[in-house]
Amino acid sequence: MxxxxxxxxxxxxxxxxxxxxxxxxxxxxxxxxxxxxxxxxxxxxxxxxxxxxxxxxxxxxxxxxxxxxxxxxxxxxxxxxxxxxxxxxxxxxxxxxxxxxxxxxxxxxxxxxxxxxxxxxxxxxxxxxxxxxxxxxxxxxxxxxxxxxxxxxDKDSSYIGNNKSKRFHYHTCSYAKRMSNKNKVLFSKQWDAFWNGFAPCKECIK
Structure with a gap:
């Protein structure tokens, strides 16, 4: 046994x-x-x-x-x-x-x-x-x-990260506009989003 x-x-x-x-x-x-x-x-x-x-x-x-x-x-x-x-x-x-x-x-x-x-x-x-x-x-x-x-x-701007998908978007991106508020994380620089483990949206961030 x-x-x-x-x-x-x-x-x-x-x-x-x-x-x-x-x-x-x-x-x-x-x-x-x-x-x-x-x-x-x-x-x-x-x-x-x-x-x-x-x-x-x-x-x-x-x-x-x-x-x-x-x-x-x-x-x-x-x-x-x-x-x-x-x-x-x-x-x-x-x-x-x-x-x-x-x-x-x-x-x-x-x-x-x-x-x-x-x-x-x-x-x-x-x-x-x-x-x-x-x-x-x-x-x-x-x-x-x-x-x-x-x-x-990296320039100051307004980025919105999605805590669920781990992607970040320009605030004007259609995906950002449809995002649930509970999943939103705000960043002023891409650097900060990358540092926190988010990857860029392929549609709005080239």
């Missing part, structure tokens, strides 16, 4: 790393937060968002090229293993994952730590969200990567 209890406890509490890992080789790096594995699976890193790179006629965002190059340096042609969370796919059918190298380097975290991304929280808290926010704040404090540009170009 004691042995059975121990086995059940182990299974329920064991981290993914307790079990054999399936390794894949990264064959392509789309951008700073998306890769393609040797089996053809396209993987989007959970919890972070890097600037867009140029696609056809669509101009890339500031630091997008640098973020992609850093991601390439980290993972291209290297073996990785994946951890999944409660949400398995995004709207583009990309697999959502936390990505680790063979030496246990946590790729999502490294990209946030070096200032190539801002965190992208979900309504349902993900397992590494607190870590990502801690690393983001460290990068912000050092003005690393994207953060120097954001700091230097």
């Amino acid at each position: 004691k042995r059975l209890t121990f086995i059940l406890f182990f299974v329920l509490t064991c981290h993914n790393s307790c079990f054999a890992k399936d390794y894949f080789t990264v064959k392509w790096v789309d951008d700073g937060d998306t890769i393609v594995l040797d089996n053809g699976t396209k993987v989007r890193y959970i919890g972070i968002n890097t600037p867009e790179i140029t696609h056809g006629d669509k101009k890339g965002e500031f630091y997008g090229k640098e973020a992609r190059e850093y991601n390439q340096k980290l993972v291209l042609n290297k073996k990785v293993y994946l951890e999944l969370d409660y949400e398995k796919r995004d709207r583009y059918e990309r697999l959502l994952a936390y990505v680790f190298l063979e030496d246990e380097t946590f790729v999502n975290a490294e990209i946030a730590k070096e200032g190539y991304a801002y965190i992208l929280p979900k309504e349902q808290t993900s397992k590494y969200e607190d870590l990502f926010l801690k690393l983001q704040r460290e990068a912000m404090s050092k003005k690393k990567g994207i953060w120097r540009n954001i700091y230097e170009n």
Whole structure:
């Protein structure tokens, strides 16, 4: 009976790393937060968002090229293993994952730590969200990567954060106008919203 209890406890509490890992080789790096594995699976890193790179006629965002190059340096042609969370796919059918190298380097975290991304929280808290926010704040404090540009170009304005979705909007945004008062958090600078773990609305903040 004691042995059975121990086995059940182990299974329920064991981290993914307790079990054999399936390794894949990264064959392509789309951008700073998306890769393609040797089996053809396209993987989007959970919890972070890097600037867009140029696609056809669509101009890339500031630091997008640098973020992609850093991601390439980290993972291209290297073996990785994946951890999944409660949400398995995004709207583009990309697999959502936390990505680790063979030496246990946590790729999502490294990209946030070096200032190539801002965190992208979900309504349902993900397992590494607190870590990502801690690393983001460290990068912000050092003005690393994207953060120097954001700091230097941040202007006083009126932003409204949504405590439920963890997104912040210009006060004129249609999403802000429809937001429940109980979920509203006011910010005068984008910097403050980022510091508190909010991500920008893709519709009103480019």
